[in-house]
Amino acid sequence: MPHDRISCNPNVMMGKPVIKGMRVTVEVLLRRLGKGVSVEELMAEYKLSREDILAAQTFAADYLRDESILPAAE
Numbered sequence: 001m002p003h004d005r006i007s008c009n010p011n012v013m014m015g016k017p018v019i020k021g022m023r024v025t026v027e028v029l030l031r032r033l034g035k036g037v038s039v040e041e042l043m044a045e046y047k048l049s050r051e052d053i054l055a056a057q058t059f060a061a062d063y064l065r066d067e068s069i070l071p072a073a074e
Helices: 026-034 038-046 050-064
Strands: none
Touching: 026 038, 026 050, 038 050
């Protein structure tokens, strides 16, 4: 599924998904959100829009949707 605000380019941040036109990775945003940093703080710190942050979350959810989960070995 294409994401208008996310890009992956091997020449930018070693190909990790980033906010398009920036060097802010989806991973960094998700880790910061997970540590309790607010959306407003991220917007101010990285000069992002709320839509950029929501796009990062949507990208991650779409990525995980396609992951296979293997049953635990007994």
